[in-house]
Amino acid sequence: MNFRSLDIQVVDGSGVKVIQNGILVESVELCTIYDIDKEHFKYVYTTRFELSTALSTQDLRMKDPEEEERLCSECHTSMREGFCFESDGTKYCSVECLTKVIT
Incomplete structure:
Protein backbone atom coordinates (compact mmCIF):
# COMPACT_ATOMS: atom_id res chain seq x y z
CA MET A 1 0.00 0.00 0.00
CA ASP A 64 0.57 24.43 5.58
CA PRO A 65 2.99 25.41 8.39
CA GLU A 66 4.96 27.47 5.84
CA GLU A 67 1.84 29.38 4.75
CA GLU A 68 2.05 33.08 5.51
CA GLU A 69 -0.55 34.11 8.08
CA ARG A 70 -2.93 36.81 6.86
CA LEU A 71 -3.83 39.32 9.54
CA CYS A 72 -6.48 42.02 9.36
CA SER A 73 -4.81 45.45 9.14
CA GLU A 74 -7.41 46.89 11.53
CA CYS A 75 -8.13 44.30 14.27
CA HIS A 76 -5.07 42.06 13.65
CA THR A 77 -7.01 38.78 13.78
CA SER A 78 -6.16 35.88 11.51
CA MET A 79 -8.31 35.85 8.38
CA ARG A 80 -9.24 33.41 5.61
CA GLU A 81 -11.39 35.79 3.59
CA GLY A 82 -12.09 39.48 3.40
CA PHE A 83 -10.86 42.51 1.50
CA CYS A 84 -7.32 43.03 0.18
CA PHE A 85 -5.90 46.14 -1.47
CA GLU A 86 -2.93 45.36 -3.68
CA SER A 87 -1.93 49.03 -3.91
CA ASP A 88 -0.76 49.16 -0.28
CA GLY A 89 -1.10 45.54 0.92
CA THR A 90 -3.77 46.26 3.53
CA LYS A 91 -6.24 43.51 4.39
CA TYR A 92 -9.57 43.70 6.21
CA CYS A 93 -11.47 40.72 7.64
CA SER A 94 -14.94 42.28 7.58
CA VAL A 95 -17.02 45.18 6.34
CA GLU A 96 -16.86 46.59 9.88
CA CYS A 97 -13.04 46.74 9.87
CA LEU A 98 -13.01 48.10 6.31
CA THR A 99 -15.44 50.92 7.08
CA LYS A 100 -13.42 52.00 10.13
CA VAL A 101 -10.65 53.21 7.83
CA ILE A 102 -12.48 53.85 4.54
CA THR A 103 -15.48 56.17 4.61
Missing part, protein backbone atom coordinates in the same frame (compact mmCIF):
# COMPACT_ATOMS: atom_id res chain seq x y z
CA ASN A 2 1.42 3.41 -0.97
CA PHE A 3 1.14 6.28 1.48
CA ARG A 4 1.74 9.97 0.99
CA SER A 5 2.36 12.37 3.87
CA LEU A 6 2.46 16.15 4.29
CA ASP A 7 3.29 18.35 7.29
CA ILE A 8 0.23 20.39 8.29
CA GLN A 9 -1.44 22.31 11.08
CA VAL A 10 -5.14 22.43 11.90
CA VAL A 11 -6.50 25.87 12.78
CA ASP A 12 -9.93 27.13 13.77
CA GLY A 13 -11.84 30.06 12.27
CA SER A 14 -10.00 32.62 14.40
CA GLY A 15 -6.57 31.22 13.56
CA VAL A 16 -5.96 29.31 16.81
CA LYS A 17 -3.88 26.19 16.16
CA VAL A 18 -5.80 23.08 17.21
CA ILE A 19 -2.98 20.83 15.99
CA GLN A 20 0.43 22.52 15.94
CA ASN A 21 2.50 19.64 14.53
CA GLY A 22 0.47 17.32 12.36
CA ILE A 23 0.99 14.99 9.44
CA LEU A 24 -1.65 14.42 6.79
CA VAL A 25 -1.42 10.76 5.75
CA GLU A 26 -3.19 9.69 2.54
CA SER A 27 -3.58 6.45 0.68
CA VAL A 28 -6.20 4.99 -1.62
CA GLU A 29 -8.31 3.82 1.34
CA LEU A 30 -7.37 6.26 4.11
CA CYS A 31 -7.04 9.97 4.85
CA THR A 32 -6.03 10.89 8.39
CA ILE A 33 -4.27 13.54 10.45
CA TYR A 34 -1.68 12.35 12.97
CA ASP A 35 -1.02 14.71 15.88
CA ILE A 36 2.72 14.40 16.58
CA ASP A 37 2.56 16.17 19.96
CA LYS A 38 -0.26 13.99 21.34
CA GLU A 39 0.91 10.88 19.46
CA HIS A 40 -2.43 9.82 18.05
CA PHE A 41 -4.58 9.98 14.94
CA LYS A 42 -7.00 12.84 15.63
CA TYR A 43 -9.12 12.64 12.45
CA VAL A 44 -9.54 9.40 10.45
CA TYR A 45 -11.58 9.24 7.23
CA THR A 46 -11.54 7.37 3.95
CA THR A 47 -11.16 10.35 1.59
CA ARG A 48 -9.74 13.89 1.66
CA PHE A 49 -13.24 15.18 0.85
CA GLU A 50 -14.70 13.49 3.96
CA LEU A 51 -11.86 14.87 6.08
CA SER A 52 -12.26 18.40 4.73
CA THR A 53 -16.04 18.26 5.23
CA ALA A 54 -15.67 17.06 8.82
CA LEU A 55 -13.15 19.81 9.60
CA SER A 56 -15.27 22.55 8.03
CA THR A 57 -18.36 21.53 10.04
CA GLN A 58 -16.24 22.22 13.15
CA ASP A 59 -14.96 25.54 11.71
CA LEU A 60 -11.50 23.99 11.24
CA ARG A 61 -9.15 23.85 8.28
CA MET A 62 -5.80 22.35 7.33
CA LYS A 63 -2.93 24.80 6.97
